[in-house]
Amino acid sequence: MPRIVRPTAYGTPDVLAVTEVPVPRATGDGVVVEVRAAGVNPIDWKLYGGAFHVVDDDHKDAAGIAASMPAIGLECAGVVTEVGAEVTGVRVGDEVIVYPVTAAYADYVTAPATSLLAKPAGLGWAEAGSLMLTGTTAAHALHAAGVGDSDTVLVHGGSGGVGLMGVQLAAARGAKVIATAAESNHALLRELGATPVVYGPGLAGRVRVAAPQGVSAAVDFAGTDEALDVSLELVADRARIASITGSPRRAAAGIKELGYGPGQDAGTEVRKAARHELVRHAASGTLRILIDTTFSLAEAAKAHEAGLAGHAPGRLVLIP
Template identity: 55%
Template sequence: MARAYGGPEVLSVIDAPVPDPGPGEVRIAVRAAGVNPIDHKLYSGAFGTDPAKVPMRLGSEAAGVVTAVGAAATGPAGPVAVGDEVIAYPAAGAYAAELVVPASSVLPKPAALSWEQAGGLMVVGVTAVHVLEAVGLGKDEVVLIHGAAGGVGLLAVQLAVARGATVLGTASPAKHDLLRDLGAIPIAYGPGLADRVREAAPEGVHAAADLVGTDEAVDVSLELVADRSRIASIAAFARGAGAGIKLLGGGPGADPGTEVRAAARPQLTEAAEAGRLRILVAGTYPLRDAADAHRQSLTGHTTGKIVLVP
């Protein structure tokens, strides 16, 4: 929980009673909860500092075991029962040992995934799907993905390759082998990026996904993609609106993509169960060390997801 607005030092763990689930709700014993950039932004003041919103519970995705169900507890895959291993998203306050969520948020956990992988799948997965849908990426097209080795980027690369697209992914050289393994053409960011992209894709780039929010990502996307409606960003909120590109997610003026993201959930669990998605976990932390998890996340150099384990 964030006691106030500020940095990771404002985070602490508290003891609080967990209610019984009401009609259409389930209670979950959390085994893992994903850490996402939006969590820090909420208590950092990036989206405002309304004093009425603190203290605030954090987290929006979790994986765990159902321990109680309310009446008519039916999720997207059918009735939910005690003992079911599930993924919950959206799940407000997911940084917890126990959690009550609407049954509509609950899907079966793919047996192929560890708890940590399952707890970190949904936010990055639905965001990646939303980005690719927003830019209208199709088969045999070329897409430039900025931040391809981050949490969202790794899923976006795999999903774009599965669509039959050619994927150019920016990352530091240390992560290029991983991107090649996932089917992308890795490109180092930094000065000369636009020229390196042109060399890799001499016939041009159809769409771009900015997952980092840097000026470089925005500038290069605008330079290389003729149709600005085929550029989307989940981070460049300050520049994006003026540049005429699509802003996605929870930032100011962004399209939350609620329906697209909800529809993506069963697609992601199915793909993960079938082994078509690799979910990389960059690190795990005990729930009591959530502040340290956020400090690692804020470095911006993780490969995959950071996960809290109660």
């Protein structure tokens, strides 16, 4: 029987459980994809960690899981196994990247055909299954901050999942990139085209030394007060500061808050379009997708613990 990983309750990673489910069927404009790799992202543990919205109800399914529990796993890649009657241009056997998608910590997912992109032949499964959520987020942030070839952009959290994408995409646009990270990650950031600086007290001064010409835009993938304060200090135009984490201070500062919370810009069309740019860059090698660790489906809780603890640069990926 196909397996799926789901949170059985709100809480810490130990609430994750593998359960067996029937093979899903494709209907209408939908397809079924056999998952080869599913990216792990902070949103996954935030969804059942209670960061957003906790619903507790008595409607339990056959596995004893409340119907209101959130589905986790928001990106994957795999092989098409069935297409709905209304689908054109997709065939059984196609190797695809699926984004957006839900419930991707599984052997099979269903998704509308519009969520599929052809997987470049030379791209590995782990890379293909873990490039979209971070990549589209980074692309949205660079778009919102208006980053182009005449800019010096400060990337907060340049060594993280979103940050590694942001650094490379900004460099590909011709921008000069200053990126914050722990010292142990600086060699990697230099390789990817950025000037690294350590975050922490004195950050603004270090950025001034790294960019004597000034910083024209900032993208915040770290979400700290420091990232906000330094961005406000160094970037003259608040419309050119974008953050992917919301906070009352960010809202009050009048910067661009990107995401799915109240008052945030979801950037649906920008992110949708960015998927094609990401596939092109990944296929040509302009964009490197670094993999830290792969885990089996049964090790999903272990993957989340690694994510929560902080890990080496690169993606955490489930391989069913």
